[in-house]
Amino acid sequence: MTPIAITGVGIAGPAGMSTGMFWEALLHPRDRRTPWPKRAMSAYPVDNVIAIAETDWAALPAAATRADALAAFTIGQALAHAGLPRADVRTGCFLATTTAGVEQLENEFIGASGEGAGGPAAALDAATVLQAPGCDWQGPVAMLSTACSSGLMAPALAIDALLAGEADAMVAGGLDVLLEYTVCGFNGLRVATAERCRPFDAERKGVVLSEGAVSFCLETLEAAQARGAQVLAVIRGRGISCDAEHVTAPDRAGVSRAIVQALEDSGVARQDIGAVFTHSTGTSVNDATEIQALRAAFGDTPLPPVTGIKSVMGHPQAAAGAFSLLAAVLALRARRLPPTAWLGTTDPALGALTVAAGEGLPLEREHVLVEAFGFGGNNCVLVLSGPPAEGARP
Amino acid sequence: MTLRDPIDILGFACASSPLDAGMPPELLLPERRAKKVGALPDKARFVLQTVKACLPPQEALEAIGRERIGVSLGTVLGSMDAAEQCLSTVRSEGFKGVTPSWYANGLPNATAAIVASVHGFQGPNLTLLGHASGLEALVMACRQIAAGRVDAMLAGGFDWPSAWQLDRLQRSTDMRGASGVHAGAGLVWLSRRTVRDEPPYGQVIGWSQSWRGADNRSLAAAAAQGWPDAEPVIHETACGAAGQADHLAAGAPLQLVRDVLMHGRSGRHAVVARGFGTAAICLLIQRPD
Numbered sequence: 001m002t003p004i005a006i007t008g009v010g011i012a013g014p015a016g017m018s019t020g021m022f023w024e025a026l027l028h029p030r031d032r033r034t035p036w037p038k039r040a041m042s043a044y045p046v047d048n049v050i051a052i053a054e055t056d057w058a059a060l061p062a063a064a065t066r067a068d069a070l071a072a073f074t075i076g077q078a079l080a081h082a083g084l085p086r087a088d089v090r091t092g093c094f095l096a097t098t099t100a101g102v103e104q105l106e107n108e109f110i111g112a113s114g115e116g117a118g119g120p121a122a123a124l125d126a127a128t129v130l131q132a133p134g135c136d137w138q139g140p141v142a143m144l145s146t147a148c149s150s151g152l153m154a155p156a157l158a159i160d161a162l163l164a165g166e167a168d169a170m171v172a173g174g175l176d177v178l179l180e181y182t183v184c185g186f187n188g189l190r191v192a193t194a195e196r197c198r199p200f201d202a203e204r205k206g207v208v209l210s211e212g213a214v215s216f217c218l219e220t221l222e223a224a225q226a227r228g229a230q231v232l233a234v235i236r237g238r239g240i241s242c243d244a245e246h247v248t249a250p251d252r253a254g255v256s257r258a259i260v261q262a263l264e265d266s267g268v269a270r271q272d273i274g275a276v277f278t279h280s281t282g283t284s285v286n287d288a289t290e291i292q293a294l295r296a297a298f299g300d301t302p303l304p305p306v307t308g309i310k311s312v313m314g315h316p317q318a319a320a321g322a323f324s325l326l327a328a329v330l331a332l333r334a335r336r337l338p339p340t341a342w343l344g345t346t347d348p349a350l351g352a353l354t355v356a357a358g359e360g361l362p363l364e365r366e367h368v369l370v371e372a373f374g375f376g377g378n379n380c381v382l383v384l385s386g387p388p389a390e391g392a393r394p
Numbered sequence: 395m396t397l398r399d400p401i402d403i404l405g406f407a408c409a410s411s412p413l414d415a416g417m418p419p420e421l422l423l424p425e426r427r428a429k430k431v432g433a434l435p436d437k438a439r440f441v442l443q444t445v446k447a448c449l450p451p452q453e454a455l456e457a458i459g460r461e462r463i464g465v466s467l468g469t470v471l472g473s474m475d476a477a478e479q480c481l482s483t484v485r486s487e488g489f490k491g492v493t494p495s496w497y498a499n500g501l502p503n504a505t506a507a508i509v510a511s512v513h514g515f516q517g518p519n520l521t522l523l524g525h526a527s528g529l530e531a532l533v534m535a536c537r538q539i540a541a542g543r544v545d546a547m548l549a550g551g552f553d554w555p556s557a558w559q560l561d562r563l564q565r566s567t568d569m570r571g572a573s574g575v576h577a578g579a580g581l582v583w584l585s586r587r588t589v590r591d592e593p594p595y596g597q598v599i600g601w602s603q604s605w606r607g608a609d610n611r612s613l614a615a616a617a618a619q620g621w622p623d624a625e626p627v628i629h630e631t632a633c634g635a636a637g638q639a640d641h642l643a644a645g646a647p648l649q650l651v652r653d654v655l656m657h658g659r660s661g662r663h664a665v666v667a668r669g670f671g672t673a674a675i676c677l678l679i680q681r682p683d
Contacts (some may be wrong), residue, residue, distance in 0.1 A: 043484050075507050092603070101470075101523065102477050108562070120565035121633065122670035125470060127524025131671045140603040141673060142530050143523040145502035157520070166603075181477040184484060185497025190647045204567060225522050233530025240543070242519035244460065244510045245430055248498045254516065257461070290597060377499045378519055 001265045004159050005224035005387075007169070008084070008217030010077025012060065012070050014210055014313060016049045022323075023049040023330045027360065029312045029341035030197060035206060041183055046192040049178055050210035050314030064123065065107075066177040067100035070153055070213035072132040078171050082217035085136070090169040091207040092139025093130055094158045095215070095219060096150030096174040098318045099182065099215070100143070101126035106179050129175075139167025145318065147374030148279070150174045151214065156238040156380050158218055168223060174318040175213030182209060185354025189248070191283050197315070199280035199308030199340055200287055200355045202347040207281050210314025214322035221388070233329040236367065237266025243377025250286055250373055255293035258379035260268040262369065263297065266383035270301040273383075274365025275337045275356070279373045280308030281315055283346070290371065291350050302371075304360050305354040311341035321372025321380060328370045332386035337361040395601050400680065401536050402594035405583030408651040409440070410641055412576045430511045431486045435499050437475065438508040441467070441552050444579040445509055448548065455513075458585075464517030466535035467506045468527025468551035468643040475556055475593035476500020505552065517544040525633040526669035527551060528580060529646040529677055533601045535584050550581035553642035568670065569634035570662065574640045580647025582655070593682060595655045596663075600678040626662040627680070629653050633670055646677075654679055 011017065014032055015025035032050045041047035061076075063069040075093065079085055104123045122128050127143040140161050146153045151174025158170035176182075186192040186209055193206035224231055239261030243254030263270060276294060280287050287308075294303055309327050316323055331337055341358040354361075369380045409421045423446070434442070449455065455463065463643045476496050477622040485490040498504065503521035518538050522531045528551020535549035554577040555563060563575045584598065631645040641648050644666035654663045663679040 043489050045489065097523070098473060102473055105474050105477055106481065109478060109558075110485075119566065120568045120670075121563050122568055123560070124474070125524050125670050126472060127527065127673070128670050130673075138604075140533075142534065143527070145521045146519065146522050147501050147503050153520075157534065157537070160541045164395060164537060164540060179477070180484075181473070181480050182490060182497075184480040184489070185500075187489065188480070188492040188494050188497055190494065240518045241461075242464070242507070242510045242516050244514050244516045244519075247431060247495075247504060247507055247511065257516070303438065335448065374503070375501055376503045376519060377510065378507070 001237050002163055003221040004162065005219050005231045006216050006233045006329060007219055007224050007229040007231060008078040008082025009232065010074035010081065010215045011075050011326060012052065013212030017056060019326065019330060022326065026309060026312055026338035033196065034304065036178055036183065039180065042186045044183055046187055046194045047179055048194045048208055050208055050222055051178055052211055065103045066104050067175060068129050070175045071086050071095060071129040073216035074173065074213045075135060075171055077130045078215040078217045084169060084217060086122040087169045087203045090138035091171065092137050092146055092161055093141045093170045093171040094132060094154040096144040096154040096318045097126055097176055098145055098147060099176045099179050100129045102181060103177055103179055106181055137141055139170065142190055146378040147315055147376050148320050149372040149374035149378040150318035150321065152325060152370060152372035152380040152382060153188050155216055155218060155325065155380060156240055159238060160236065162218060162220055168172065169217055169219045171215050173213065173215035174319040174322040176211055176319050178209060178211045180381040182317065196342045197282040197310050198342045199282045199311055200350060201343050202345045204282045206283050208314040210316045212319050214317045214326050233332055233387060234385045235382055236268055236385050237262045237383040239265060241379045243316065245377055248375050250289040250295060251377060252289050252292045254377055255290060255373060255379050256296040258381045259293060262381040262383050268367045268383050271300050272365055273304050273367050273369055274363050275304050275368045276306045277328045277368060277370045278306050278308050279371045281310060285325035288350060291353060303353065305337055305356050307337055308340045309338065309354040324372060325370050325382065328384050331363055332368065332384065335363045337363045396586050397540060397598065397600055399587055400597035400599045401539050402585045402587055403582050403596040403598065403655060404585050404592065404593060404594055405448045405450055406581065406651045406655045407444045407578045408648050409444045410576050410578040410648060412574055417577060428512050431508050434508065437554050438505050440554055441505050441579050442512060444581055445548065448581045448583050450583060458529040458545050460514045461516045462516040462545040464519060464538055464547045465506045465510050465515055466520040466547055466549040468522045468531035469502060469553050470525050471553050471555060471559060472502035472523050472641040473500050474559060478556060478558055496560060509548065524669050525642060526646065526667040526673060528643040529665060529667040529675050532620050532647065532677055533675060536598050536601065539584060539586055546583065546585045548581060550586055550647035551643035552579040553577065553644055569640060571636035572634050572640040573637055574639050576641050578644030579639030580644045580651050597680045598677060599680050601676060603675045626664040626668060627658065628664045630666040632668040653680065
């Protein structure tokens with residue numbers, strides 16, 4: 001694949017509104033769980049989330065909904081970080097969500113919104129969050145929704161638009177806000193836990209929902225270097241597949257197909273992958289399927305160390321893949337794999353597996369895998385590398 | 395964006411209903427369960443019934459290979475049914491009334507995922523949100539084919555509003571002009587030229603998207619790239635267009651199917667969808683002689 005540079009990042013999450021705060025939170029985990037601060041959830045068995053602080057919400061740009069605020073803030077951050085917008089750089093935007101639009105419906109439905117029925121239908125349209133103030137998109141725009149793979153899928157699809165010449169730069173990422181509907185949904189699925197999220201741990205109990213947004217600015221490496229843009233990391237390959245099996249249960253073959261595609265697309269040898277930023281939601285079935293799929297894709301090559309950042313950040317749904325991608329960008333820069341928090345005993349059923357724990361691990365190779373999977377059997381995997389040495393050409 | 399190798403449209407299907415007397419049963423897949431999915435949501439049965447009329451024969455699917463076939467669908471309403479169902483049930487019956495499958499089967503991408511499960515399509519499975527997302531889903535599908543990731547895509551848009559959503563939309567300040575909000579599904583079967591063995595109903599020759607749709611830049615850009623010699627027939631949908639039934643995300647794909655593929659003259663056509671705000675998207679179609 002033609003190398004794609006990440007030239008800008010914007011983040012709004014439970015750990016704060018900067019990449020520095022995010023990285024610090026990953027390296028030094030603390031228990032961020034609370035009941036949902038916005039509204040009491042006493043009707044549900046589990047009210048245990050990792051939320052953006054209300055003071056941080058208040059600091060975001062004024063907007064009709066929280067989804068609008070997340071989009072506006074992170075798009076603006078990513079563009080500014082990349083030195084955009086510029087008149088000579090046609091820029092488009094692919095974001096992803098499962099809750100934008102639904103947030104408005106929920107507010108109206110339960111009477112939490114001052115706006116009653118009869119307001120604009122546009123308020124229910126998730127794509128309107130792309131109309132962030134100051135954005136005059138010159139390239140393609142779309143609001144994607146592929147469940148919890150969305151935040152990685154949006155950058156993967158944005159690459160197609162770049163390589164086809166439809167845009168010179170693409171903003172891409174994922175966002176989701178905590179809603180009662182999602183709390184209800186994960187309780188209904190019996191996967192929400194009142195405990196900490198502990199991927200790969202023998203005692204893991206399930207998912208802790210969270211919220212947030214990450215937006216990236218992507219350009220071909222050649223174009224980024226030609227305009228003198230900073231290169232934070234380079235996407236070398238991507239894999240996209242659908243299990244075409246059960247809607248909720250992951251399928252080893254489907255996940256493995258996406259991993260193999262990404263590796264082959266990148267041209268990076270398996271032994272040169274230094275770590276895997278797993279999807280690892282903290283449920284036994286998901287973790288086990290993911291590790292089995294990695295083993296199938298790596299064949300005789302030993303698996304590199306893995307980490308699961310949902311132990312720290314919870315599961316921000318459509319933003320999950322984007323959070324993992326950002327963690328990988330920062331890890332490649334720091335040459336350190338952040339830990340999977342709260343890991344006690346690695347589940348022996350997973351077989352021999354190196355899970356980054358404690359203070360994390362040194363990152364000794366040049367490339368990492370980033371994975372995101374979602375209901376519906378949606379799988380997306382990227383191969384990411386650090387920025388090229390100064391003066392190096394793509 | 396002008397394609398060097400046009401993408402063939404080898405199948406199409408559409409369905410719509412004003413919902414005044416509910417959804418006509420003939421528009422729903424008769425089967426209520428599927429082997430790998432379990433109980434099928436009604437919205438999925440509606441789309442699956444439309445899909446049946448759009449797909450090529452089984453042997454053609456096998457020849458392509460299921461890993462090389464994807465799905466790309468657009469919807470406005472996304473997971474709003476599931477949200478309504480969860481919130482109203484918890485308030486009326488408590489959490490004990492919530493069914494485990496509601497959330498996953500109600501996610502925006504659930505319908506596309508169920509289509510893939512039922513038909514075994516293992517390529518990219520994409521769902522796009524927004525009023526213009528039916529046409530955006532077609533364009534996204536074409537990108538996948540043009541990039542060489544797949545050989546065929548089932549693509550289009552669908553929506554089926556609940557009673558609450560119907561009432562909410564029809565009262566909306568920006569949709570009051572429409573004659574009604576209808577359920578709809580519009581689908582096409584897109585295929586790389588190299589795998590076709592039959593004449594296409596039409597060919598996608600390009601597309602363009604613009605955030606400033608109101609100034610027609612989208613169409614102008616498309617015309618500049620693709621059509622030096624002839625004016626296209628323009629087919630336009632916009633949300634809440636006065637006097638017209640609004641089919642939400644199905645609107646533009648329905649127009650493509652009905653006005654271009656079923657009844658359009660030979661030559662060039664532009665299907666334009668304008669979403670809320672200023673965005674516009676234009677798909678360029680060549681109808682054969």
